[in-house]
Amino acid sequence: MAIVHAVVLALALVALVFLPCAVAFFICSDGPVRHIRRRLGARRERLALHRLDRTLGQQAISLAELDEHQPSIQQIAADLRRLDRQRLGIATHSKVWHAAVLLAYDDRLRLASRCLGVPEHLDQLDGVDLEIERVRVEGELEAAGLALRPGAPRHQDH
Known part of the structure; x- marks a missing residue:
């Protein structure tokens, strides 16, 4: 003890x-x-x-459901090419049609930018600044490998 x-x-x-x-x-x-x-x-x-x-x-929507609703980058590129042809062609006949095509074109540019990680400010600008931003974003997307116009050479960094 x-x-x-x-x-x-x-x-x-x-x-x-x-x-x-x-x-x-x-x-x-x-x-x-x-x-x-x-x-x-x-x-x-x-x-x-x-x-x-x-x-x-x-x-609530899951992230998988959101991805299913988003078009593929190939579909976005095809839409951009189609809208670009309309923007430069038939949309010049009517101001309303032209505005609608430009809205759709800007929307697809935003989607493509988001998919490829290209910064864009399309929704914050208007007038000439918006046109300049469109051209800049188009150039960035083409530099990232997205062919926006058929027959246009793709930019490749070696």
Whole structure:
């Protein structure tokens, strides 16, 4: 029985000496605290997303569904070529038709820019600035490998 009391007394003394050191180490070191904060922050984000999903309910659209609705880059390029022909041809006969074709053309330029990672500012400009931005974006898209006009040589960086 004396041995058990001696072991318990030794453990109590060790705990008494090392417990304040362990607490001080835990408080002073950033590692464990940062890890706990990161985990709590991730948990808060998951809870917020879960609440948002619950709030939106059936209105929420998954990213896979969004990708299914977006046309392929080949379809976007074909649309741009078709709209470009209309913009320079038949759309010159009517102001309303011309405005509609330009809106559709700008929309497809935005989609192509998003797909290829080309920065654009088409929705922020108007007038001559918008025309200049269209030409710039067309050049960037062609430089990225998108053939906007049939028979036009593609730019390739070697």
